[in-house]
Amino acid sequence: MVELSAVDKTFNQGTIDEKVLFDGFSIKIEQGEFVAVIGSNGSGKTTMLNIISGSAAVDGGKVLLGGTEINGMKDYKRALRIGRVFQAPAMGTCSSMTIWENLSIADNKGRPFGLSFGLNRKRKDFYRSQLEFLGMGLENRLDTLAGALSGGQRQALALIMATLVRPELLLLDEHTAALDPKAADIVMELTDKVVKEKKITSLMVTHNLRYAVEYGTRTIMMHEGKIVLDVSGQERTDTDIDDYLKIFNEISLEKGNSL
Amino acid sequence: MIESMIIGILEQGFIYGIMAMGVYITYTILDFPDLSVDGTFPLGIAVCFVMISHAMDPWLALLAAFAAGCIAGAFTGIFNVKLRIRNLLCGILTMTALYSVNYGIVGKASDFLGMDSVTIFSMTERFFPGHSALYSKLAVIIVIAIASKFALDWYMRTKSGFLLRSVGDNEGLVITLAKNPGTIKIIGLSIANGLVALAGAVYCQYSRAFNVGSGTGTVVMGLAAVIIGTTVFRKLKFMRVTTGVLLGMIVYKACISIALAAGLRSQDTNFMITVLFIVTLVINEFFVKKKKAGVKRNG
Numbered sequence: 001m002v003e004l005s006a007v008d009k010t011f012n013q014g015t016i017d018e019k020v021l022f023d024g025f026s027i028k029i030e031q032g033e034f035v036a037v038i039g040s041n042g043s044g045k046t047t048m049l050n051i052i053s054g055s056a057a058v059d060g061g062k063v064l065l066g067g068t069e070i071n072g073m074k075d076y077k078r079a080l081r082i083g084r085v086f087q088a089p090a091m092g093t094c095s096s097m098t099i100w101e102n103l104s105i106a107d108n109k110g111r112p113f114g115l116s117f118g119l120n121r122k123r124k125d126f127y128r129s130q131l132e133f134l135g136m137g138l139e140n141r142l143d144t145l146a147g148a149l150s151g152g153q154r155q156a157l158a159l160i161m162a163t164l165v166r167p168e169l170l171l172l173d174e175h176t177a178a179l180d181p182k183a184a185d186i187v188m189e190l191t192d193k194v195v196k197e198k199k200i201t202s203l204m205v206t207h208n209l210r211y212a213v214e215y216g217t218r219t220i221m222m223h224e225g226k227i228v229l230d231v232s233g234q235e236r237t238d239t240d241i242d243d244y245l246k247i248f249n250e251i252s253l254e255k256g257n258s259l
Numbered sequence: 260m261i262e263s264m265i266i267g268i269l270e271q272g273f274i275y276g277i278m279a280m281g282v283y284i285t286y287t288i289l290d291f292p293d294l295s296v297d298g299t300f301p302l303g304i305a306v307c308f309v310m311i312s313h314a315m316d317p318w319l320a321l322l323a324a325f326a327a328g329c330i331a332g333a334f335t336g337i338f339n340v341k342l343r344i345r346n347l348l349c350g351i352l353t354m355t356a357l358y359s360v361n362y363g364i365v366g367k368a369s370d371f372l373g374m375d376s377v378t379i380f381s382m383t384e385r386f387f388p389g390h391s392a393l394y395s396k397l398a399v400i401i402v403i404a405i406a407s408k409f410a411l412d413w414y415m416r417t418k419s420g421f422l423l424r425s426v427g428d429n430e431g432l433v434i435t436l437a438k439n440p441g442t443i444k445i446i447g448l449s450i451a452n453g454l455v456a457l458a459g460a461v462y463c464q465y466s467r468a469f470n471v472g473s474g475t476g477t478v479v480m481g482l483a484a485v486i487i488g489t490t491v492f493r494k495l496k497f498m499r500v501t502t503g504v505l506l507g508m509i510v511y512k513a514c515i516s517i518a519l520a521a522g523l524r525s526q527d528t529n530f531m532i533t534v535l536f537i538v539t540l541v542i543n544e545f546f547v548k549k550k551k552a553g554v555k556r557n558g
Binding site: 055074075076077079080083084086090091092093094095096097101104105106108109110112113114115116117118119162 | 414416417418419420421422424425428429431432433434435436437438439440
């Protein structure tokens with residue numbers, strides 16, 4: 001489905017702050033997988049997502065989507081096939097537009113944005129049912145500005161918007177990190193439902209160890225631009241939170257990185 | 260005296276109001292401080308002036324001016340998006356270049372339309388001669404301004420308009436919708452400057468004159484109207500922002516007229532405009548802060 005092959009990435013090249021993050025980094029994600037990625041700060045989790053989405057360029061190696069190389073493809077062109085939910089809830093919605101308007105533009109992804117009427121009236125009931133699914137009471141607030149919603153509500157809306165037109169790949173960039181624990185649980189639960197229901201191949205970066213263990217089909221731990229743990233299937237079922245913590249602490253102590 | 264003063268305020272208010280709607284697109288929606296306006300307003304005058312003096316259809320002249328403004332606005336957008344020049348500088352570059360372009364279109368620094376040239380006001384003036392001609396002229400201006408307002412309102416409700424509204428607010432969202440935000444910015448700047456040039460063209464037929472320097476201060480005037488329109492009239496929920504902007508320009512023109520009538524020397528108006536502008540900005544800032552504080556309290 002998506003593959004990074006021998007990718008190199010260096011920040012601040014040629015300066016005193018030069019930092020080599022990826023040196024021949026490779027990862028392959030199969031169709032239908034729901035991958036959870038954990039790792040310390042600066043381990044390259046978010047950079048990996050940026051490289052896939054096209055918001056960061058690679059210095060070497062290949063980025064493949066569905067078997068075709070997409071190295072030179074612009075981010076907005078990749079977005080036709082890739083959906084993304086960001087850490088900041090404000091990033092996934094337009095605050096000066098209503099919930100209904102937000103859903104309408106998200107629903108039009110991949111089709112021309114011409115001079116026809118912007119609000120999608122035919123699908124109003126469908127949008128209602130999607131919002132009802134959230135259990136946040138948003139189904140009766142279609143005319144409320146997205147900017148007036150709480151962080152959890154906005155992130156839930158952003159998730160629906162990112163998957164309304166089913167993407168081939170969904171990137172979740174610490175999308176629960178900016179929410180309070182209760183809202184984070186709701187959004188995570190909802191993510192799991194949507195991903196399973198629509199069968200979307202997903203790559204989720206998270207700071208929450210529990211989410212990385214409980215949700216998804218494969219868990220990856222990254223450290224300083226390398227994959228230090230990659231478990232799926234039976235092996236994953238046999239690994240529990242304490243095992244992850246042990247590895248995590250070992251790395252941290254070894255490298256002087258603190259939790 | 261009072262009657263002609265009020266008519267004058269309304270005429271100028273509605274003409275410059277069309278321009279202010281263009282400034283509203285760039286300043287409020289796109290968050291792009293576009294100074295090309297000081298060049299595209301006289302561009303509209305120049306294009307219209309040449310067409311009218313060649314006895315072409317005055318309505319066609321409005322359309323041509325709009326198109327010319329769109330092209331100039333697109334250049335500002337391309338400077339910013341494709342050449343990656345800082346947004347403030349892009350407008351200054353377009354404005355500076357347009358000074359020469361406008362001069363070139365007309366061929367001299369200032370000129371007047373001949374007495375026999377046909378404008379959009381000629382027909383109504385024939386039907387309503389004498390004193391009522393004053394009102395018919397105002398009516399034509401109001402119809403054009405209101406039509407522009409409704410056209411803009413309609414555009415903002417289309418799919419393309421939705422993208423324009425989201426690009427200033429959240430460029431990242433536009434990217435995730437698989438659209439190039441740069442292209443949308445160019446389209447927005449294009450429409451905005453089209454409206455500004457259209458206002459220039461109406462002003463040309465209204466004043467029957469061209470002056471290459473007539474664009475100076477246009478953007479400040481437009482910004483003042485936008486800020487008055489979006490702060491003072493924001494409370495009236497039933498009203499669209501575009502209506503507020505039109506009214507904002509009328510309020511602005513009224514203030515200037517009253518100040519002049521009260522004895523302000525015309526050479527001092529620019530100073531007063533600046534003071535008025537700063538005052539409205541401070542008020543705006545005050546309102547925004549209050550609003551943000553309110554949001555925090557709720558969240």
